[in-house]
Amino acid sequence: MIHPKLVVLDVGHGNCSILFNTRGIIVIDAGPGGSLLEFITEHKIRRIDAILISHADKDHIEGVVALLASGIVEIGLVKLNSDAMKGTELWDDLVYELDKANFEGKLKFEVGLTTNDANNLDYGEIGIEILAPRPYLAAKGPGATDRNGRLINTNTVSAVVRLTRKNIPMVLISGDIDDLGLSYLVDSGVNVNASIWIFPHHGGKSGQKNLGLFAEQFTELVQPDVVIFSIGRSGHLANPQPEVVMGLRKKRPTARILCTQLSKHCSGSLPVGESPHLPKIFSRGRVTHSCCAGSIAINLMVDNLQILPEINLHREFIVDNAPTALCKNW
Numbered sequence: 001m002i003h004p005k006l007v008v009l010d011v012g013h014g015n016c017s018i019l020f021n022t023r024g025i026i027v028i029d030a031g032p033g034g035s036l037l038e039f040i041t042e043h044k045i046r047r048i049d050a051i052l053i054s055h056a057d058k059d060h061i062e063g064v065v066a067l068l069a070s071g072i073v074e075i076g077l078v079k080l081n082s083d084a085m086k087g088t089e090l091w092d093d094l095v096y097e098l099d100k101a102n103f104e105g106k107l108k109f110e111v112g113l114t115t116n117d118a119n120n121l122d123y124g125e126i127g128i129e130i131l132a133p134r135p136y137l138a139a140k141g142p143g144a145t146d147r148n149g150r151l152i153n154t155n156t157v158s159a160v161v162r163l164t165r166k167n168i169p170m171v172l173i174s175g176d177i178d179d180l181g182l183s184y185l186v187d188s189g190v191n192v193n194a195s196i197w198i199f200p201h202h203g204g205k206s207g208q209k210n211l212g213l214f215a216e217q218f219t220e221l222v223q224p225d226v227v228i229f230s231i232g233r234s235g236h237l238a239n240p241q242p243e244v245v246m247g248l249r250k251k252r253p254t255a256r257i258l259c260t261q262l263s264k265h266c267s268g269s270l271p272v273g274e275s276p277h278l279p280k281i282f283s284r285g286r287v288t289h290s291c292c293a294g295s296i297a298i299n300l301m302v303d304n305l306q307i308l309p310e311i312n313l314h315r316e317f318i319v320d321n322a323p324t325a326l327c328k329n330w
Contacts, residue, residue, distance in 0.1 A: 004126045006163065006171060008296040010260040010283035011035040013202060013232030013239075014059030017173055019163065022124030024049030024076075028161055028173050030063030037066045039282045039295075040073055048073055049123055052113060053080035054159040054175030056091050056142075065090065068097050075107045081133070081157050082111050085143040113159045114138045115188075125165055126300055131192055132160040132177060132185045146180075155201075156181040162194055165302050169193050172222055174200040179214055186221070195305065196298060197224035199248075202231045203240020203259075215247030224252060226307060229259045233290040238264040245326045256311065257327035258293040261285045266292070266322040277313035292322070 002022045009016040011031030018039065019026040025048050030036050040048070048067075054060055061080075067073055078098055083091065102109035114135045121128040133156070140146065142154045158175035172194035177185070178201075185192065200218075205211065219227075227248060229240045242265060248255065260283070262270065270289045278286065283294035293314060299306040309317075318325050 002124075004124065004165070004300040006298045006300060007039070007281065008198060008228055008230060008260070008298070009035060009039055010285055010291060010293075010295040011059075011063070011230070012261065012284045013235060013237060014062075015054070015173075015175070015198070015202075015230050016063060017198065019123075019126060019128075021126045024123035026121075026123055026128065027051045029054050029060040029175070030067070032059045032062045034063070034066045035282070035284050036063035037070055040067075042282050046073060048075050050077040050079070050121065051075060052121075052128075052159065052161060053078070054113075054161070054173075055081065055154050055157060056083040056086040057154060057176060058088065058090055060175070061094055062090060065094055065097065068101065075101075077108045077110065079110045079113045079117070081113050081138045081141075081159070083142050083154055083157070085141075086154060112138065126170075127164040127167070129162040129164060130159055131162055131190050132181060132188075133157045134184060134188060137181070137184060150180055152180065153178070158200070160185065160192070162192065163300065165300055168302055169195065170300055170302075170305070171196045171198070171298065172224070173198045174218075176201050182214070182218060192221045193223050195224060196226045196228065196307075197222045198228045198230060199240070199244070201239075202237070203229040203244045204237060205241075210243075211241050212243040212247035212250075215244045216251055219248050219251040224255055226256045226258065227252070228293075228296060229257070229263075231259050231261050231263060233261040233264065233270070233285060233288075240265075240326065242326060249329070254329060257329075258296055258307075258309075258314070259327070260293055260296065261290045262292040262322065263326065266318075266325045266327075271317075271321045275317060277309045277317045279308040292318070
């Protein structure tokens with residue numbers, strides 16, 4: 001019997017989650033570069049049943065381009081929302097190649113990933129809910145304004161995906177939804193509760209000046225036991241932002257926090273040598289010793305929710321290597 005699991009892949013600064021459902025493999029965002037391709041090569045995956053793209057930013061879409069170029073994996077379906085304001089060459093290349101592959105019968109390419117997809121994504125025991133955006137926001141699209149004159153951007157229409165089992169909320173994957181998108185989510189009255197939450201924007205800027213308040217408001221809705229920040233060590237960004245973690249802790253003081261890579265806020269230097277706490281799966285930061293939790297493997301059993309890296313081993317790593325760790329609550 002197939003036991004469903006979710007892998008939150010360490011791709012550096014970006015998002016990519018792979019759901020091994022009971023009747024198919026679903027990718028939710030594809031990260032930057034070739035990390036997803038390396039993972040599926042390592043695991044000898046030959047078919048991905050669906051790819052759901054939350055929005056048009058490079059750190060969520062580039063991995064699809066790498067998959068298409070490789071030709072080593074069969075793809076059943078790709079769903080995303082349109083974004084006429086995203087003028088990047090990468091976005092243009094992606095939608096062109098997807099349309100071409102759709103025309104040639106190599107995959108099914110659908111424009112539209114909204115709350116109307118509630119019953120369209122049945123790949124097994126793990127239910128896939130699209131909690132945002134509503135069709136109104138997706139139809140207006142980035143660059144437009146809503147009826148109150150508020151500007152809609154790429155992040156406003158970011159898809160929010162929740163995984164459930166036996167109707168029990170398990171994982172919330174919130175893309176890069178911003179404060180305006182969150183306000184529509186709140187106004188819809190939908191329950192967004194989940195045990196595990198992949199925090200939006202990698203714990204960085206959300207479109208709201210008060211990052212702590214955004215974190216408080218969203219955390220109050222989700223009520224998570226575990227929060228994941230998919231972050232990169234390299235580059236000019238240093239996420240998660242301390243204000244975000246403080247806002248999160250204010251509402252969920254005992255939640256376990258995991259970052260895929262070691263934040264610069266937590267340590268000015270990188271560990272030396274191997275990190276035995278890491279699961280034995282691909283992690284982008286492994287070679288450079290940039291991992292904190294690395295790629296995170298979640299067993300999606302209702303009565304036995306297990307997360308790797310194992311909590312005690314991970315805490316030992318943090319104590320030894322992250323003197324100013326933001327996540328400490330012990």
